[in-house]
Amino acid sequence: MRIEITTDAAEFRSRTESFLLRDPLRHTVITTSIANQVEGVQTPDRAARFLSVHADDATVVGVAMRAQRWDVYLGELPEGSAGAVADALAEVVPESTGVEGLVGDATAFAQRWSDRFGVTFRPSFGTRLYRLGALRIPDVPGTPRRATESELPLCLEWAAAMHNDAGIPAVALDKAAIGKRVAAGMIWFWERDGRPVSFAAHQIPVHGWSRIGLVYTPAPHRGHGYASAVTAHIAQVLRAESLDVCLFADTANRTAGKIYQAIGFHPTHEFVHHEFS
Numbered sequence: 001m002r003i004e005i006t007t008d009a010a011e012f013r014s015r016t017e018s019f020l021l022r023d024p025l026r027h028t029v030i031t032t033s034i035a036n037q038v039e040g041v042q043t044p045d046r047a048a049r050f051l052s053v054h055a056d057d058a059t060v061v062g063v064a065m066r067a068q069r070w071d072v073y074l075g076e077l078p079e080g081s082a083g084a085v086a087d088a089l090a091e092v093v094p095e096s097t098g099v100e101g102l103v104g105d106a107t108a109f110a111q112r113w114s115d116r117f118g119v120t121f122r123p124s125f126g127t128r129l130y131r132l133g134a135l136r137i138p139d140v141p142g143t144p145r146r147a148t149e150s151e152l153p154l155c156l157e158w159a160a161a162m163h164n165d166a167g168i169p170a171v172a173l174d175k176a177a178i179g180k181r182v183a184a185g186m187i188w189f190w191e192r193d194g195r196p197v198s199f200a201a202h203q204i205p206v207h208g209w210s211r212i213g214l215v216y217t218p219a220p221h222r223g224h225g226y227a228s229a230v231t232a233h234i235a236q237v238l239r240a241e242s243l244d245v246c247l248f249a250d251t252a253n254r255t256a257g258k259i260y261q262a263i264g265f266h267p268t269h270e271f272v273h274h275e276f277s
Helices: 009-020 028-038 082-092 103-117 149-166 175-183 226-240 254-262
Strands: 002-006 049-054 060-066 072-074 098-102 121-132 143-146 187-192 195-202 209-216 244-250 265-276
Touching (some): 002 009, 009 028, 009 049, 009 060, 028 209, 060 082, 072 082, 082 103, 098 103, 103 121, 103 265, 121 254, 143 226, 149 175, 149 195, 187 226, 195 226, 226 244, 226 254, 244 265, 254 265
Parallel strands (some): 072 098, 209 244
Antiparallel strands (some): 002 049, 049 060, 060 072, 121 265
């Protein structure tokens, strides 16, 4: 087994694309991050690291990354390799403060990191990945519309509030990327009585998939189905473009899981984020 690390998102995509295409749903975060950087949706991050694991015949058998000021994110890895991946990344990004991945891999990575640096770790949040099956459109008062560039401050405010509610560090909020998504028409409001009451966004399509997220409804407007409505509308728009659709939900937020399943999403994978202290 050999591990290679690069700072070049385009080089990494070229090296690993056939592997990622085997399961584009599982790797939606990695493929979207690469596409956003290569296509200019996100500002290239000098601290980014993209890791590939190779078998003896040079075939790619695993991937991981640290990009856009995020902590380490693990893609599919060969069984028992999480510790070696932690060692490799510890050499180049020792300042990383957490890791996210499938529960077993992320925990094994965190344990190796803990042993190496003499730190502790704890689960800070969990997420569940859903894919869209048969879409069901809820009957909810109001109408969808795309956010305008003049509403960027409101989009940023609600995105920050969503991160805060989920316990996700504010550093993960890429303000420039949100601005570009507004400009590209990828953020939608659900509007009631002439004012926005909920919003949701989607990522650029990659390998036939588009991922929905951010999704947020301010507390005074919750309980009316607005988040379900705007999410279902975006899913319908993406489906009309012949795209498969997925999204993540915070495992601690039972309401989110219920509303997504009610409109046709099915759980596929469970992830955990471990924070190093």
